[in-house]
Amino acid sequence: MxxxxxxxxxxxxxxxxxxxxxxxxxxxxxxxxxxxxxxxxxxxxxxxxxxxxxxxxxxxxxxxxxxxxxxxxxxxxxxxxxxxxxxxxxxxxxxxxxxxxxxxxxxxxxxxxxxxxxxxxxxxxxxxxxxxxxxxxxLNKIKEIFQERLSLEIRKIQGEKLQFIFRNINHKNPESAYTFLLRINEEGVYQIVSCDPPLVQMEHLERRLQETNNFSAFLANARKAFVALCRATKTA
Incomplete structure (x- = not known):
């Protein structure tokens, strides 16, 4: 035994x-x-x-x-x-x-x-x-992929806004949340309302999303940007 x-x-x-x-x-x-x-x-x-x-x-x-x-x-x-x-x-x-x-x-x-x-x-x-x-x-297609593989949580906030929450970015503190708030305006265009912590690349990522309508690529690139920000903060 x-x-x-x-x-x-x-x-x-x-x-x-x-x-x-x-x-x-x-x-x-x-x-x-x-x-x-x-x-x-x-x-x-x-x-x-x-x-x-x-x-x-x-x-x-x-x-x-x-x-x-x-x-x-x-x-x-x-x-x-x-x-x-x-x-x-x-x-x-x-x-x-x-x-x-x-x-x-x-x-x-x-x-x-x-x-x-x-x-x-x-x-x-x-x-x-x-x-x-x-x-x-x-959105339905990428939901399962991102919530299972990338520890992504999506919440509906303030009417038509969606909050995207990434975790497991900081290996020292896996529960730390990296978030951004997104909405679809009256013309059907994706818009980023806020980002925490701020990403200098977010404006570019938003523009690319509006041009390509490739939401899965946008989420993957946003997570990469958060990971890079976390690493840069550790080495600073």
Whole structure:
């Protein structure tokens, strides 16, 4: 029977305790991340509903305008036909008809512009919806990788902001937290709100994230920057 003082037994016991602790920590972080993801999805659905309601209202207003314009143009066509049938037209009547023709041309140009604007609005909504879905899919994809391998914790802070917490950066103090706060603005662009401790590279990393939309590479580079900062602080 092995003695409790046997170094191998102590090491095995410590290893088993660490394994249980790691599993419990991963399970807890997974539950928090699922909650943050659910809240993000709900916020995204509410945002898209607001955009679609606005677009629907605009379309109905435009349709009413088109119907009014068509009725006006039909009435103008009838009046113009009646006026042209008269043999003795007064100069002011001719001028009125010409003014109405010019006004009709102006209305037709406005209709074409409204059609173009509507097409652009639909395309913008489609692209924004696709971009947000891609971002959410990307966040879900990298969640497990980073929380298991890089000791990353993600918390939802103050509405639409997410706090990213790295640990195991400082080997002398593994529980020391290296964090930054991120949000997605109204245009769907990633923005870094704060960073603790500050990183001189963070502005560059933020710009690269906005250009490439590669969130996993951004997190990996942010962790590398924190590690480098920790090492530089030790040697200073």
């Amino acid at each position: 092995a003695s409790i003082k046997d170094p191998d037994v102590v090491e095995q016991f410590s290893s088993k305790l660490e394994e249980i602790r790691t599993k419990l920590l991963i399970q807890a972080m997974g539950e928090m991340m699922n909650e943050a993801t659910s809240q993000f999805c709900q916020g995204h659905k509410q945002y898209m509903k607001s955009v679609l309601d606005t677009c629907s209202k605009k379309c109905k207003e435009d349709e009413t305008m088109f119907e009014t314009i068509e009725a006006y143009m039909e009435d103008l066509k009838v009046k113009s036909s009646v006026m042209k049938e008269k043999h003795t037209e007064r100069p002011e009547i001719v001028e009125e008809i010409e003014d109405k023709e010019r006004h009709k041309e102006f209305i037709m140009q406005k209709i074409e512009k409204l059609k173009v604007d509507q097409a652009k609005s639909r395309e913008l909504i489609h692209l924004q919806n696709k971009a947000n879905k891609d971002r959410l899919k990307n």
